Each structure stands twice: as structure tokens, then as C-alpha cells.
Amino acid sequence: ELKVEQNPLFLSMQEGKNYTIYCNYSTTSDRLYWYRQDPGKSLESLFVLLSNGAVKQEGRLMASLDTKARLSTLHITAAVHDLSATYFCAVEEVGSGNTPLVFGKGTRLSVIA
Amino acid sequence: DTEVTQTPKHLVMGMTNKKSLKCEQHMGHRAMYWYKQKAKKPPELMFVYSYEKLSINESVPSRFSPECPNSSLLNLHLHALQPEDSALYLCASSETPSYEQFFGPGTRLTVL
Numbered sequence: 001e002l003k004v005e006q007n008p009l010f011l012s013m014q015e016g017k018n019y020t021i022y023c024n025y026s027t028t029s030d031r032l033y034w035y036r037q038d039p040g041k042s043l044e045s046l047f048v049l050l051s052n053g054a055v056k057q058e059g060r061l062m063a064s065l066d067t068k069a070r071l072s073t074l075h076i077t078a079a080v081h082d083l084s085a086t087y088f089c090a091v092e093e094v095g096s097g098n099t100p101l102v103f104g105k106g107t108r109l110s111v112i113a
Numbered sequence: 114d115t116e117v118t119q120t121p122k123h124l125v126m127g128m129t130n131k132k133s134l135k136c137e138q139h140m141g142h143r144a145m146y147w148y149k150q151k152a153k154k155p156p157e158l159m160f161v162y163s164y165e166k167l168s169i170n171e172s173v174p175s176r177f178s179p180e181c182p183n184s185s186l187l188n189l190h191l192h193a194l195q196p197e198d199s200a201l202y203l204c205a206s207s208e209t210p211s212y213e214q215f216f217g218p219g220t221r222l223t224v225l
Binding site for chain 1: 156213214218
């Protein structure tokens with residue numbers, strides 16, 4: 001059974017600082033997704049990582065995937081208040097016939113002045 | 114059209130009511146999903162429709178009944194719900210079951 005672990009679950013960081021959110025998963029997969037969710041809102045797709053070594057960047061966020069280590073990171077550079085949200089990673093269990101997407105518990109990020 | 118729409122946005126219902134949630138996409142996606150999300154938790158998969166056929170039912174109680182009338186529409190029929198069913202219900206779609214999922218805005222359901 002695929003398990004997805006994110007850490008930290010809560011993150012309070014100062015504006016202008018850098019930080020990394022980690023997503024570990026338990027079985028082989030080469031498809032990983034990062035989503036953002038604002039309070040009371042739906043999930044917004046941030047990044048799709050489809051191969052080992054994939055790196056994608058959008059603004060102050062950069063995501064990477066290491067399929068051998070079963071690890072993805074979401075790096076935040078020079079945080080701003082607008083990045084405050086909950087970030088989920090989700091891993092696809094390909095070909096198993098089971099749940100197609102397994103979500104981590106989410107990292108609740110709060111950026112403070 | 115690159116979005117998933119859901120109606121209604123908010124729904125309050127009693128435990129004896131029957132109501133339906135609706136989801137629509139016009140991206141030509143052939144997989145559609147229902148998720149339930151409680152506050153401060155990740156989404157939990159309920160159902161998956163692939164090419165208009167129910168392919169995954171994650172042991173959801175029978176008071177939730179999905180329906181896929183065509184490739185663009187997905188409904189979730191609700192009957193005799195319990196207060197613990199109050200949650201945000203999210204619909205999503207993807208090109209095929211193994212592609213990126215796009216989420217609708219959700220329906221905030223309250224069961225009294």
C-alpha cells in the first residue's frame with residue numbers, strides 16, 4: 001500500500017526566508033504532483049513531476065523529484081505573505097488498480113512579517 | 114474551456130433530504146473523480162469514473178450514489194446523510210486515469 005508522508009505539517013516562516021517542504025513515499029512511482037489550497041478553497045495544481053531528476057520552478061517555488069530516494073522537495077525562496085496556504089503532495093500509484101492518487105497530509109504554511 | 118465547475122457552491126440539508134451535487138467539465142477528459150475533504154485534512158477519494166464507467170469505489174456508504182450521465186457530467190446523489198458527512202466535496206477530472214487531475218471549486222455541504 002502506497003503511503004505518502006510530508007514534513008513538516010506546520011511551518012511558520014518569516015518573509016524573505018528560504019525553506020523546504022519534504023514529501024516521501026513508500027513504493028515505486030514516477031509521477032508526483034504538488035497542489036496548493038487556500039482556506040475554504042479548492043486545490044490548485046502547482047507542479048507535475050513525471051521523471052527522476054525532474055525540476056520545475058514557478059516564481060518563488062521550485063519542486064524536484066528523486067524517484068530513487070522516493071523523495072520530492074518543494075523549495076520556497078524569499079517567502080512572501082501571499083504564499084501562506086496548505087501545500088499537498090500527491091503520488092500516483094501506477095498500474096495497481098488501487099487509489100490512483102494518494103495525498104500527503106499537507107503542510108500548512110504561514111508566512112509572517 | 115479549461116475548468117471544472119461544480120454546483121451548488123453551498124448546500125445545507127436535513128438528514129431526511131435527497132439532494133444532488135453536480136460537476137461538469139468540457140476539456141474532453143475521460144476520467145472524473147469525487148473526493149470528500151474534512152477541515153484540515155487531505156482529500157479522500159470516494160469514486161472514480163473512467164470512460165463513463167465506475168472504476169473505483171472506495172468503500173463509500175450507499176447513502177452516496179454517483180452517476181455519470183455522459184463524459185462531461187458527474188453527479189453525486191445524496192440521501193439520508195449524517196451530520197458527520199458535512200465536508201467539502203470536490204470533483205476532479207483528468208485526461209485519463211493516469212494524468213494530472215484538475216479540481217473544481219467544491220461544494221460545501223452541511224448536514225443538520
